Amino acid sequence: MSELFFTYMVLCSDDKFYVGVTNDVVRRVVEHNSDKFPKSFCHIRRPVQLVFVRTFFDIIDAISYEKQIKKWSHKKKWALALGDLKLVHKLAECRNESHFGNISSEKK
Numbered sequence: 001m002s003e004l005f006f007t008y009m010v011l012c013s014d015d016k017f018y019v020g021v022t023n024d025v026v027r028r029v030v031e032h033n034s035d036k037f038p039k040s041f042c043h044i045r046r047p048v049q050l051v052f053v054r055t056f057f058d059i060i061d062a063i064s065y066e067k068q069i070k071k072w073s074h075k076k077k078w079a080l081a082l083g084d085l086k087l088v089h090k091l092a093e094c095r096n097e098s099h100f101g102n103i104s105s106e107k108k
Contacts (some may be wrong), residue, residue, distance in 0.1 A: 005062040009052040009069065009081060012045030017077045019069045025053055034047045051081035 009019045010032060018041055022028040029050050032042040042048050056062040069077065072091075079087035 002027065002057055005056045005059045006055065007054045007065045007069065008050060009064045010048035010076065011051045011081065012042060014045050016045060017051075017074070017081075018042050018045075018048065019066050019077075021059070021066045024052065066085050 003023055005021060005023055006025050007019065007021055008025050008028065009017050010029060011017060018032070018091055020028065029035065029048065031042070032048045033046055035043075037043060054062075054065060056065070069080070072080075076091040079085075079091060
């Protein structure tokens with residue numbers, strides 16, 4: 001049996017999100033809430049709460065997804081945490097005035 005990897009997201013006590021990759025989500029969340037890594041992002045933002053997990057068979061895929069989520073807005077991360085994939089997709093849409101979907105019919 002191959003090892004599983006997880007991209008996970010925790011909500012910190014200051015309403016910020018931390019996104020990471022691990023092979024043991026339970027252990028990692030316990031570590032975030034412990035004194036094990038006093039210089040870490042989560043240490044001064046404890047307690048943290050697990051709000052999202054996605055499973056991967058390949059560590060490269062898990063890391064790639066982690067990097068993708070880290071670039072998302074706070075609203076989009078909240079939508080993911082809530083499991084609202086429709087909102088995730090809506091928040092991903094380009095809203096620039098010059099985007100083809102946002103040009104009024106008068107300009108087309």
